[in-house]
Structures are given as structure tokens and as C-alpha cells.
Amino acid sequence: MGQPEIVRRLKSYVATRNLPHLLFSGPPGVGKTAAAISIVREIFGEGWRDNFIELNASDERGIDVVRTKVKDFARMAPLGGAEFKVIFLDEADALTSDAQSALRRTMERYSATCRFILSCNYSSKIIEPIQSRCAVYRFRALTPDAIEKRIRYIAEQEGVEVTEDGIEAINYVARGDMRKAINALQAAALISDKVDMNTIYQITSMARPEQIRNLIKMAISGDFAGARNELDDLLLVQGLSGQDVVVQIHREMLDLDVPDADKVRMINRIGEIDFRITEGANERIQLEALIAYMALTGLSKSTAT
Structure with a gap:
């Protein structure tokens, strides 16, 4: 499924306010977390933080985090007249098998008032019972054209000069990872007013x-x-x-x-x-x-x- 198709499908959830459990899978820096937060902000508006919690499963990967933080938030009623709350679990593939089993039961029990959005790099590390309860979206690496367009926009807004070979170097370093591309641009702009190929390779510690x-x-x-x-x-x-x-x-x-x-x-x-x-x-x-x-x-x- 291409990125534009993913955007269209996710926008339909916002329009209908009918959000299933979601599983976002794909390489880092392609917009999985941004997509989750965008959905929540569109649905809940200015008070989106009241009905949203984000947890990084790689930091807290045991069964206790599911039994305490996740369960405590899921059992609370939504605020502000919202139909449901949203729990976002980033890097969910880092959860242990026991934690994923406990999460499955929590998803079943509180599905009426709580939705889960899981993000991972490898969907194969998510147990099948969880995958079957989610709408699975597989993100692919961003195209060089998409990265170039965004880098040029940021550079224009920040008043940074980026050469053509600098754009090529950023694409080479990023390999479809927008986060890495932006970090390379920012770091290079700190040491030079003109971001070129040599500056990018120097700041990212990569060989030409x-x-x-x-x-x-x-x-x-x-x-x-x-x-x-x-x-x-x-x-x-x-x-x-x-x-x-x-x-x-x-x-x-x-x-x-x-x-x-x-x-x-x-x-x-x-x-x-x-x-x-x-x-x-x-x-x-x-x-x-x-x-x-x-x-x-x-x-x-x-x-x-």
C-alpha cells in the first residue's frame, strides 16, 4: 500500500470518527508516530491530550507496564464527551510475549471506550492475536523526491542554502528516513551557511x-x-x-x-x-x-x- 493510499484511508477514519485498533509497521522516520498523533489531533481537537497517552514500549517492555499504565488509562472514561480514548504504543515490537498477551486481553476488555495504535519496525514480532485485532498499515521508506521536497521547504523557511550535491548527499545518508534527513540538514547548517555534499558527509560521519x-x-x-x-x-x-x-x-x-x-x-x-x-x-x-x-x-x- 503506497503512502498516498495510507493517508486517504486514515483520513476516512477521521471523517467518520470511527477508529479501529491500528498497527503501523515500517522503517524508522517514515511518519508512523506523526500519523498517529495527527489522527488523534484531528479527532479530538484542542483537547486531544486529555484522551491520549503515548508510551514507548522499548523503555518499558515488561508485563507490568501493560498491567499498570496501559490498563489504568484504558479503564478511565473519556473526557470532554469523547467517544473513546487512544493509547499509542511506540516500538511495540519491543514488548515481551507475556506483555503482548496481557495487552491482547486489555484490548478486548476495553475496546468500547479505548482504541490502541501500535507502531513497530517489524510486524512479525507482534503476536498474531494482536495483529488480527488491528487494521495493519505498512509504511514504506520515503522516496528521494519526497525527502528533497521537504528539505528544500525547510531550508527555505530557515534561510539555509542547500546545494544540489548537498540534496543528493542528504538522500544518500537518509535512505528514506525523513528524521535522519532533517537531522543531517540541521547539523550541517550549524557549522556552515552553505550546506553541500562535503558538509553532509562530514557531519554524519559517512564516507563519500x-x-x-x-x-x-x-x-x-x-x-x-x-x-x-x-x-x-x-x-x-x-x-x-x-x-x-x-x-x-x-x-x-x-x-x-x-x-x-x-x-x-x-x-x-x-x-x-x-x-x-x-x-x-x-x-x-x-x-x-x-x-x-x-x-x-x-x-x-x-x-x-
């Missing part, structure tokens, strides 16, 4: 895509020393973490113009290196092992150019 591509090409063409020098620049000069470098290598490898068999072999090794670093292995040794594998396994020089 062409630098990562250059590292990969040197490695797979057998230039281990050159690839190692590029790695030194990323880790020691720019101060990137090993995890960030692995993520960017994976991202650029997917777009590299190489035979599929070579790409599959390299991505398989990237996944192994990423797992080792996550488990606590030395980042420097693992990244050098990755570029050594690329140099040993290699590709033909024609595909590396």
Missing part, C-alpha cells in the same frame, strides 16, 4: 560513495596496499566505525557493475565480516581480512574499472 567504490575497485583488482590506504583514511582520518564502513561497502557492492556470481560471493563474505564485528571481533583486522579476500579472490581487471 565514490571513496567506498574506489576502495572496492582497488581491492578486487589486486591492489591490496592501495585499498588498505583508503581504509586507513576512513578509519583513522575520517574516524568512521568499522560497522559503518561494512554497511557502506555492502551498499556500494550491490550497485557495482560486476558479474552476479562475483557479487554473490563478495556479499556472502561481507555478511560474515559484519557478523564477526557485531560479535566483538577487532574491526581493523576484520576489514583488512575483507579487502584481502577481495584481492585474493578478485575479479578480472576489466570488471574493476
